[in-house]
Amino acid sequence: MLIDLQSDDELAFLTAVRRDLHAHPELGFEEERTARVVAEILADAGIAVHRGLGKTGVVGTLSCGTGEGTIALRADMDALAMPETADRPYKSTIDGKMHACGHDGHTTMLLGAARHLARTRDFSGTVHFIFQPAEEGRGGARRMVEDGLFDLFPSDAVFGLHNMPGLAVNEMAVVAGPQLASSDSWTVTMRGIGTHGAKPHLGRDAVTASGHFLSALQTIVGRVVDPLQPAVVSACSLRAGDPEALNVIPDTVEIGGTARAYSPEVRDQLESEIGRLCDGIARTFDLKADYRYIRRIPPVVNHPDSAADALRVARDVCTGSVRTDFAPSTAGDDFAFLNQDIPGAYVWLGNGPAVDGALHHNTAYDFNDDAISTGVSFWVRLVEQQLGGNGTAT
Ligand SMILES: [Zn+2]
Ligand SMILES: [Zn+2]
Structure with a gap:
């Protein structure tokens, strides 16, 4: 069931917080004002506050009863370096920065849950x-x-x-397994011996070797990775030679690209297979090659138990439907670093229809305040479910 935010004007308070954050967007690691607002609201609610983790990160801790269970809930606070083009009373006051991904809403809903739980204290842990x-x-x-x-x-x-725009504000999507792809980069440098274009036999041709490497690259996804496992390997950058020097075979060719996967195993496979091709092609053409694979963000994979718990709560609080067939996104989210070593789940909250077609990272996007009730209720009920019973609620 939804919790009652209407009493004591809580919804009006949270809406005002959300719009204030929207009007004052800050980029990553610069969230000084946002962190101050968050810390003040938590402290006012009687919640212990720890600041400075990850520079501007804030952690609030609330304990209740004798339970030893612990649960962590995460909201992100940062905005994007882009201008806000839509006119609204709480439009961004800072040129070139805006909350175009709805993190102002995420921060507000977690604050709402913290305030509610600090009041009702119906959990133990x-x-x-x-x-x-x-x-x-x-x-x-x-x-x-x-x-x-x-x-x-x-x-x-x-x-x-x-x-998630496109789902109604009283709807959620909760799915076990992969939610967001890993997002990694790789670079290959083929090192040959440059020579006259008319005398290739006197050098070692890195350009021709690179052509073989690029055409073999898609065999990783096509022939090596399990066909039932999604994966992407793309070469996105290629640099060699000089268009003003068409009779010169260059010493080196630099290639770079991205790799995406939805499981840690396939991610490992992409890393080793790109390297294997690079080595093999270099040896075939008697060149040297450097290979770097840069791990940026792991895939977000929902633990089946955590997803089942979240699904039960979503079904309890949503007055609309709860989707369990929601397709994973090719985007990434660094929530993956949080649930790498402990179980967890990442869920989608409906944000209503896309207004004027504005989706995430669009200059007209805005978090929909009508979703606040569902989001706060989800967090509160999740805590009560995970840390159920024997609290100090009266
Ligand atoms: Zn975003
Ligand atoms: Zn986001």
Whole structure:
């Protein structure tokens, strides 16, 4: 069941917080104002506040009863470096920055849940409210983990939530297994011996070798990876020679690209297979080759138990449908660093129809405040379910 936010004007309070955050967007690791707002609201609710993890990250901790269970809930706080084009009373006040991914809504809903749980205290155990900086490609979750997040705040399970336009505000999607792809980069440098274009036999031709490498590259997905496992390997950059020097075979060719997968095993496979092709082709053509695979973000994979728990709660709070057939996204989310070593689930909360076609990362996007009730209710009921019973509720 939805919790009642209408009493004591809580919904009006949260809506005002959300719009204030929207008007004051901050980029990754620069969320000084946002972190201050978050810390003040948590402290006002009587919640212990820890600041400075991952530079601007904030963790609120609320314990209740004698239960030893712990749960971590994560919201991201950062905005994007893009201008807001739509006119609204709470439009971004900062040129070139806007909340175009709805993280203002995520922060607000987790604050709403923290306030509610601090009041009702109908659970027994400990909940950590994680307000993460820099989700948008700047590595905030990894920084928090490296700064000791789960050493300071050990957690049995961690949950994340993202708004999703296209689903109604009273709908959610909760699916076990892969949700978001890994997002890695790779580079290959073929090192030959440059020579006169008319005398290739006097050198070692890195350009021809690179052609063989590129045409073999798609055999990784086509012939090596299990056909039932999605994977992408793309060469996206190629640099060699000079169009002004068409009689010169260059010394080196630099190639770079991306690799995506939905399982850690396939991700490992892509890393080793690109390297194997690179080595093999270099040896065939008697060149040297350098290979680098840069692991950026692991895939987000929902643990079956955590997904089942989240699904039960979603079905309880959503007055609309709960989707269990929602397709994974090819985007990434560094929530993956949080649920790598402990069970967890990442769920989607409906954000209503895309207004004027504006989706995530569009200059007119806006989080839909009508989703706040469902989001806060989901977090509250999830804590009550995971840390159920014997709280100090009166
Ligand atoms: Zn985003
Ligand atoms: Zn986002």
